[in-house]
Amino acid sequence: xxxxxxxxxxxxxxxxxxxxxxxxxxxxxxxxxxxxxxxxxxxxxxxxxxxxxxxxxxxxxxxxxxxxxxxxxxxxxxxxxxxxxxxxxxxxxxxxxxxxxxxxxxxxxxxxxxxxxxxxxxxxxxxxxxxxxxxxxxxxxxxxxxxxxxxxxxxxxxxxxxxxxxxxxxxxxxxxxxxxxxxxxxxxxxxxxxxxxxxxxxxxxxxxxxxxxxxxxxxxxxxxxxxxxxxxxxxxxxxxxxxxxxxxxxxxxxxxxxxxxxxxxxxxxxxxxxxxxxxxxxxxxxxxxxxxxxxxxxxxxxxxxxxxxxxxxxxxxxxxxxxxxxxxxxxxxxxxxxxx
Amino acid sequence: xxxxxxxxxxxxxxxxxxxxxxxxxxxxxxxxxxxxxxxxxxxxxxxxxxxxxxxxxxxxxxxxxxxxxxxxxxxxxxxxxxxxxxxxxxxxxxxxxxxxxxxxxxxxxxxxxxxxxxxxxxxxxxxxxxxxxxxxxxxxxxxxxxxxxxxxxxxxxxxxxxxxxxxxxxxxxxxxxxxxxxxxxxxxxxxxxxxxxxxxxxxxxxxxxxxxxxxxxxxxxxxxxxxxxxxxxxxxxxxxxxxxxxxxxxxxxxxxxxxxxxxxxxxxxxxxxxxxxxxxxxxxxxxxxxxxxxxxxxxxxxxxxxxxxxxxxxxxxxxxxxxxxxxxxxxxxxxxxxxx
Numbered sequence: 001x002x003x004x005x006x007x008x009x010x011x012x013x014x015x016x017x018x019x020x021x022x023x024x025x026x027x028x029x030x031x032x033x034x035x036x037x038x039x040x041x042x043x044x045x046x047x048x049x050x051x052x053x054x055x056x057x058x059x060x061x062x063x064x065x066x067x068x069x070x071x072x073x074x075x076x077x078x079x080x081x082x083x084x085x086x087x088x089x090x091x092x093x094x095x096x097x098x099x100x101x102x103x104x105x106x107x108x109x110x111x112x113x114x115x116x117x118x119x120x121x122x123x124x125x126x127x128x129x130x131x132x133x134x135x136x137x138x139x140x141x142x143x144x145x146x147x148x149x150x151x152x153x154x155x156x157x158x159x160x161x162x163x164x165x166x167x168x169x170x171x172x173x174x175x176x177x178x179x180x181x182x183x184x185x186x187x188x189x190x191x192x193x194x195x196x197x198x199x200x201x202x203x204x205x206x207x208x209x210x211x212x213x214x215x216x217x218x219x220x221x222x223x224x225x226x227x228x229x230x231x232x233x234x235x236x237x238x239x240x241x242x243x244x245x246x247x248x249x250x251x252x253x254x255x256x257x258x259x260x261x262x263x264x265x266x267x268x269x270x271x272x273x274x275x276x277x278x279x280x281x282x283x284x285x286x287x288x289x290x291x292x293x294x295x296x297x298x299x300x301x302x303x304x305x306x307x308x309x310x311x312x313x314x315x316x317x318x319x320x321x322x323x324x325x326x327x328x329x330x331x332x333x334x335x336x337x338x339x340x
Numbered sequence: 341x342x343x344x345x346x347x348x349x350x351x352x353x354x355x356x357x358x359x360x361x362x363x364x365x366x367x368x369x370x371x372x373x374x375x376x377x378x379x380x381x382x383x384x385x386x387x388x389x390x391x392x393x394x395x396x397x398x399x400x401x402x403x404x405x406x407x408x409x410x411x412x413x414x415x416x417x418x419x420x421x422x423x424x425x426x427x428x429x430x431x432x433x434x435x436x437x438x439x440x441x442x443x444x445x446x447x448x449x450x451x452x453x454x455x456x457x458x459x460x461x462x463x464x465x466x467x468x469x470x471x472x473x474x475x476x477x478x479x480x481x482x483x484x485x486x487x488x489x490x491x492x493x494x495x496x497x498x499x500x501x502x503x504x505x506x507x508x509x510x511x512x513x514x515x516x517x518x519x520x521x522x523x524x525x526x527x528x529x530x531x532x533x534x535x536x537x538x539x540x541x542x543x544x545x546x547x548x549x550x551x552x553x554x555x556x557x558x559x560x561x562x563x564x565x566x567x568x569x570x571x572x573x574x575x576x577x578x579x580x581x582x583x584x585x586x587x588x589x590x591x592x593x594x595x596x597x598x599x600x601x602x603x604x605x606x607x608x609x610x611x612x613x614x615x616x617x618x619x620x621x622x623x624x625x626x627x628x629x630x631x632x633x634x635x636x637x638x639x640x641x642x643x644x645x646x647x648x649x650x651x652x653x654x655x656x657x658x659x660x661x662x663x664x665x666x667x668x669x670x671x672x673x674x675x676x677x678x679x680x
Contacts, residue, residue, distance in 0.1 A: 008634040011637075015614065044604055052619055283347070283391065286380075293636060294348040
C-alpha cells in the first residue's frame, strides 16, 4: 500500500491515488502524533476526513519510528520514553497511549505497539524484544476501544526460527483479525528475510491477512506472495520517484542518467499509467534536471501504478493457479540482480 | 495564463490544468533554450508534444530573462551577448536567433525580441531601448518562418507617455496580429502602471489582443481589463502557492499562519476548485508545516482556478455591460490594501 507519512502520500493528491486504483494507504502514527497531533485530527473528524481519503487507511503503531527516528530515553516493560526528532520534546508511549492515538486517528486497520528488533541482533535481545512485544499486544487488545477498527498483532523474533515460531503461537492465541510480520527489511540480506517467511508461512493462520511491514520492491513483492504474504507497505516507490528513479517491468530506470536525454519512449512501454501514456523519458529527465516538482509527481504516479498492476497480475496468477510460472517470467524480464 | 517556465506549470500536471480549464500557458524561451535546448524540443515534436499540452502555448522572447537572470556581456543593435545563469556559457541572442528558437519550440503565439526598460529608467535610456526594440521587431517579422504561429510585437517606452505613444504608432504600422505591453510590473508603483495603461488604452488597435506581460495579481487583472487589457501572465499565483499563500475573494490567506491551525473551513468558501471542495485550511497548514509537496500542488490548483474564475466573471460582466459595478463589488470584498 502507498505510504502517507504526514497524512499524505507524498507528491500526489487523493484524487490521483483513486485514479491509480490504490485501495488502502498507510499513515504513520508517530509522525501524526507529533504533528499535527491526534487530537487535532480527531477534531477534524478523523484521518479519512482530514486528508480526504475515503477508502481504507492503516496506521502503524509508531514503534518503528520511535526506535529509528526519535532520541530514545528509556525502554521498560511499561513503555518507551523518547524525545521528538522535531523539537526534542519528551513523550511516553505505552500500549494504552498508542491505542488512544490510533483510536483518535480512526484508521480501518491499526497495529499493536511493538518493539522491532534491529539487524543484527543477539538472541538474548531479540528474545527480550519479543517478550515485551507479546505483553504489549495483550495490553493493546485490552485497551482498544473501537470495534470498527481491526487491530493487528505483529510477529517479531528477529532472524531466530524458534522465537518467530513462539511469536506466532502466542499472537495467534490472542486471536487478532490479522497479523503484521515485523522486524524484516531492517538491513538483513534478502535471503534471510525469505528464510524467516518460509518459517512463518506454514504456521500462520491461513484465513487471516498477513502483512509484511516495510517491504515494497517488486522482487520482494513477488517472493513475499510466494511465501504467503497478502499485504505490503513501503516508502520505496514514492521515495525513489522523488529521486528520479522509476520501477519498470525491466528493472529500475534511473531517469536522471544522460542516456535518456533524447529517449522519446515512455518509462515502461507496458504501463497504462498517465505518465507512461503521455510523457517520455527525455521529458521526465528534463524535469529532474530542472528540479521541477512535476518530475516527482509523474514518477510517483508511475511507480505506484506499477506496483498496483504488479499485485493485480499476481492475484490473477493465483486465481489461475500459475504463480510459480508468473514468478519465473517476471524475473526473466525484471532481472535477478536485485533478487538476492 | 499560467506560466510554464521549464516546460511545466510548476507543481501541477497538464491533466490538472485541463480540469482547471486553463486555456493557454506561457513557456520561457530563455529557459528552454538553455535547458533542454530548442533542438531537443524540436526533435521531440515541439513543445506541445514534449510537455503534453494540446491547447495553446505562448512563448516569451527570452528578452526579459536575458536582462534579469543572465550575466550580461554586451548589448548592441545587432543583439545581446550573455552568459547562462546555469553554467556561465556564452550565448548571443539576435532577433533572428530568437525567431529560430521560437519557431523550433512551436508555440501558437510567439513574442518579438525586445528590450524591457527597468524602473526607474532615464528618458534617454528608455528611448534607446525603444529604438532598438522597434528595429528588432521589424527583423523578427522578417525572420519569422511559420505562419501557424502568431508573432506579437511588444510595446515599450518606460513610464514616458510620448515614448509609449511612439511605440504604439510604430508597432501598429508593422501590423502584428496582437501586441504585448512590456516594461510594466518591473518595480514601479501600481498607479504608474495604470497611468501608462490609460495612455495606451485609447490608441491601441481595438480588434487585436492586448497582452499585459508579467502581471497576475487579482487587483491588477481587474484594473488591467478596465484599461483594455485582454491577456495576462504571471508566476505569482503558482509562486505564492508554493510559499503557502492563497489568493481568495477576500484577499490573500497566508495558510502557514498559526491562526489557521484549527480552521476546518476551505481556503475560499466561494471557490469550486478541488482543493476548496475537499480540504481545510488546517490540513493545508499541516502539509506546509510538514514541508509536503502536496501543499504546493493543492494551493497551486486553487490559485490558478481562482484567477480563471475571476477572468470568467470579468468576461461575464463585460458581456452584460456592468464591468464598473463588478470592479466595485470585487474590491469591496477583496479589500483595497493591495490596490495601489
